[in-house]
Amino acid sequence: MSRFILGLTGGIGSGKSAASNYIAEQGIAIVDADVIARDVVAPGTEGLAEIIAHFGDEVVDASGALIRSKLRQRVFENPDDKAWINQLLHPLIREQIIAQLEQAQSAYVVLVAPLLLENGLDALCDRVLVIDVDEDTQLARTQQRDSVSKQQVEAIIAAQIDRPTRLKKADDVVSNQGDLRDLYQQLDRLHAHYLELAAQK
Known part of the structure; x- marks a missing residue:
């Protein structure tokens, strides 16, 4: 595939959807493994x-x-x-x-997958972007969002690749500990970078 493909992943509650929705607003096609x-x-x-x-x-x-x-x-x-x-x-x-x-028609295309690394889907990608938060943030956000117990979230976190390994496999990391404005600023910088890389491919 000659198109530039960005793999986007992160642990549960890290903000993958917020990140991919923002990238989509910039006119970039999103392929979502969960939807598929x-x-x-x-x-x-x-x-x-x-x-x-x-x-x-x-x-x-x-x-x-x-x-x-x-x-x-x-x-x-x-x-x-x-x-x-x-x-x-x-x-x-x-x-x-x-x-x-x-089939994607945009300058580059983003493959969003919670298990991108676990299922070897990063092999399809030119770069891997990890949306990163600490475990306390994962627990708090997921419990609030899904109304589930702490134990349930801990079991999901335990079933995913561990944070140090995920970060080691990343080409780019966005910290989502702050607010959405902070997230979007980091993504704007990376989006410009990805447009340049896509133009070179």
Whole structure:
């Protein structure tokens, strides 16, 4: 792919959405792995049909949509089921990501993925931008946003790549400890830099 691709990631509650929404406002195409992950199991898809065949009808509601919480519970309790679902979904998600990256029409394109590094999606990217906050901030923001327990957030943080490793793999780091204005100023500088890099590609 000749287009300049920026991978954007960060731990839960770091502000990935705020960052990617701001970059999108600058006219840059965003490919969101979370959105694609939902699309590949939407009603009528091959992905959902396989899930129903494997887990049974109890993982879908009356309208035929996937009940994510039920599937998550099944997968969480059974490592074999987790392996099975990853084997099914990762290739489908990756295929869609690549298709959307190729279709993007902007100066550069951003691939937003919480598990960019964990799932090896950084291999598709020219640079990796990490939105970084400390763990206390992650806990506070996620609890407030999702109304979930501290334990639940801690379990999610523990399941993600650890902060030092994430920072080591980053080409660029934006600290999101401050307010949105501070975040946007850092992103403005990087956006100008990425436009230059994209023009050279």
